[in-house]
Amino acid sequence: MTSFVELKLRPELQQALDELGYEEPTPIQREAIPVVLSGRDAVAQAATGTGKTAAFALPLLQGLEPGSRTPQALVLAPTRELAVQVAEATQRYGRQLGARVLAVYGGQPIPHQMRALSAGVDVVVATPGRAIDHLTRGTLDLSDLRTLVLDEADEMLDMGFAEDIEAIMAAVPDGRQTVLFSATLPARINGLVKRYLTDPVKIKIERPKPSAEGGASVRQVAYLVPRQHKANALGRVLDIEAPTAAVVFCRTRDEVDSLGGTLAARGYRAEALHGGMTQDQRDRVMAKIRNRTAEILVATDVAARGLDIDHLTHVVNFDLPSAADTYVHRIGRVGRAGREGTAITLVEPRQHRLLKTIEKVTKSRIAVETLPTVADLRARRLELTRGAIAELLREDDYEQYRVVVDALSDEHDIVQIALAAVKLAHESGIAGPDEDDIPEVTVAAATAAQGTKRPPKNLGDTVTIFVGLGHAAKIRPQDLVGAIANETSVAGRQIGAIEITHKFSTVEIPAAAEAEVVAALQATLIKGRKARVERFKPPSQRPPSKKKGKQP
Structure with missing residues (x-):
């Protein structure tokens, strides 16, 4: 399979792929999509950043039946960030189908989720803890579920969700399709596979190797920029870089047209190129680029297929591609035949982890630099x-x-x-520059926003909370970390010392998050059980017991 067209997807899905600039399926998509479309169970081993979401989302959407009141597919993800990302991508793919996709995770008011589920949802993307919460409340009806997807299964197990996952898998109907994606396949995942999957197809995708094109002659740099400031940031970076010729890659046709207009207003000779243009329009645009009457081409991946510009000096990823091989293919357009080139990527803070994955996969360093200031620009x-x-x-x-x-x-x-x-x-010579302030995003802030597990240098002011579950309830440290990280804005690396006794546990957390954590844990289940949660009071601070001879 060399193109998505060969899959014979529903026209609405193919249109979405065209608009998103998806040209060729990635290796995991080539291998997994036909299997999932066939209805077989599957175990796929593939790294983050290889295009896994489309590998299961497209088949799920292909098989949706209209008019269902209960979910037809459930996707489990380890973190709220990944759940939101998967839900957003699935919604984009299924927009023309009118697919109803709901992200269900901790930290969001549960009544809002209950109302959405009651109104009818086709695909639910959930963290395990919140899925269990809804199952316990009876607000998540899986009686008609056709497909269950476990995304990043190894990470879910590492975060202590093993029992939640098994409870969910035991609750879904017999005969449903189960698809498991994981970067690694440790023994405990093989145990899940043997118990809950039926004759699964095994798929293993090796990490893609970086292209020989480009290589050391390409300077790779990234800027962390909030999404609403990306267009302004791009203009500022281009002003500093002053490219001879540049290609700016976007996901959608609308984004291409909008960004092309923004750059033209800034004084750049910018042209747009996307799949909605006729061949004559494409030819005129390419003629302007080649005869150097235009200096910037804003394009989707599909429209830029086969593009070769001899004097190209810069490639810009306005949107960070989700697949590492797409990134490699894009930057390979500069630095050819020994020429020097620059690859620039604008990264939203929540995508910092994906950027690091691409860096590892391509075995190349992508320097994260500070966005040029207004003073630099002047x-x-x-x-x-x-x-x-x-x-x-x-x-x-x-x-x-x-x-x-x-x-x-x-x-x-x-x-x-x-x-x-x-x-x-x-x-x-200044064509009305946009010199609005753009907030600086540091690597540390982006890492914290994604909850990357990294030992904290200094927790700052902390408090210790009491959780009324302990060894008797088979509570482990990862259960508490997982519950807090998925139900609140506190990242795993911000959690300090954890002590577990027979009847209760104590957890050290940032003082500023005390109210949020206590409220969230009181409203959710930990390993399927409600717990009393409050500020921990050492024995010396507790009031004397009314019962003689006993201390609370």
């Missing part, structure tokens, strides 16, 4: 003005303007006249 523009004036002085064809200088020199110093002329030239 300095760069002055440098360009200086260069333009120096070039003009070398041409020696400005004698006709001497009359202006002679007339002004009677009243003004010659240096003042020169400064005024430079100011006029400089300001005339």
Whole structure:
């Protein structure tokens, strides 16, 4: 299979893929989509960033039946971030079908989720703890479920969700299709497979190797930018880089048109290229790029297929691709035949983990740099003005303007006249730049937002909370970490010391998050059980017991 067209997907899905710029399926998509479409159970081993979401989401959407009140597919994901990401992607693929996709995770008001489930949902993407919560409440009806997907299964087990997963798998109907995706396949996953999957197809995708094209001659750099500021950030970066020719990759046709207009308003000779254009329109655009009357091409992956621009100096990923081989293919367009080139990627804070995955897969370093400031921008523009004036002085064809200088020199110093002329030239070359402040996002902040498990250097002010479950309830540290990380905004790395006794546990958390954590854990289940949760009071601070001889 070399194209999505060969899959014969529903026209609505194919249209979505075209608009998103999906040209060729990734290896995991080539292997997994036909299997999932066939209805077989499957175990797929593939790394993050290889395009797994489309590998299961497209078959799920292909088989949706209209009018169902209860979920036809359930996707389990280890974290709220991944659940939201998978739900958003599935919604994009199924938009033309009117697919109803709901992300269900901790930290979001449960009544809102209950209302959405009651109204009718086709695909539910959930963290295990919140799925169990809804099953216990009777608000998640899996009686008509056709497909269960376990995404990042090894990470879910590492976070202590083994019992939740088994409870969910035991609750779904017999005969449903089960698809499991995992970066690794440890023994405990093989145990799940043997108990709950029927004659599964085994799929293993090796990590893609970086392309030989480009290589060391390509400078790779990334900027962390909030989504709402990406267009402004791109303009600022291009102003600093001053590319001879650049290709800016976007996901959708609408994004291509919008961004092309934004760059044109900034003074760039930008052209758009996407699948909605006729061949004549494509040819005209490419002619402008090749004869250098246009300097920036904003395009989708599909539209840029086979694109080869000899004088290309920059490739920009306006949207970070979800598959590492797509990233490699894009940056391979610069740095060919020994020429130097630059690959720039604008990364939203929540995508920082994906960026690190691409870096590992491609075995290349992607430097995360600070976005140029307004001061940097002004300095760069002055440098360009200086260069333009120096070039003009070398041409020696400005004698006709001497009359202006002679007339002004009677009243003004010659240096003042020169400064005024430079100011006029400089300001005339600025096409209404957008110099709004763009908030700085640090690597540390992006990592914290994703909950990357990393030992904290300093927890700052902390408090200890009491959780009324312990060894008697088979509570382990990972159960508490998983519950807090998935039900609140506190990342796993922000959780400190954990102590578990026979009847209760104590957990050290940031003081600023105490109210949020206590409220969230009181409202959810930990390993299927409700727990009393409150600020921990050492024995010396507790009131004396009313029962003689006993302490609470």
